[in-house]
Amino acid sequence: MPEQLEAEPSAALTLFGDNIEKARRFTENLALYGEQRGLIGPLEVPRLWTRHILNSAIAAPYFAGRAVDVGSGAGLPGLVLAIARPDVEWTLIEPMERRTAWLSEQVGELELENVTVARMRGEEWSEGRVFDVATARAVSALRTLLPFTAPLVRPGGRLVFLKGANVGAEVEAAAKQVRKYGLTDVSIEVVGEGVLDEPTRVFLATLGR
16 A cells, blocks of 8 residues: 555545445555556645545435546546446546546456446537436536536436535636526535535536426
């Protein structure tokens, strides 16, 4: 195990349950190889569990059916959520070859039969509105994120984005896009209070029919 990797928080077992071993292996792999492969920054390993893994896993209850993670990068949140929710069918969309190579390696090593990796940009998806839920984390502001995520989700499906502290301002700036894509039930929920050191802010919206 990498020396810099923080001790596993007690919340990890609560969030991953029977899938904790896969979560541990993925976290250790990311700690060992993430920086050298350009997946995470040099300061992230000492806070990998708390800032990234659990921050992603806490959103697991929002997903069902067929889900897509756009701009999956190192697998945050997509791979983490696929571990936590093996009952959900996941597609991880990522345009960079070195990142899709990493994602595919982890899918194979962890035997994640519920994951497909697609090397492309979100706007290059050609199979239409086939997903029940779309997610993204640390990809871009809402006004630029919505045009390449909303068109992937079926009418009545949901957008579940993991955002930072300025998500309220992002929602205001994206008012035009929210109207364009007919989003309803737009809300921001803070999840993980009392469970995580840093709760996660989740942007939620339903796609208009």
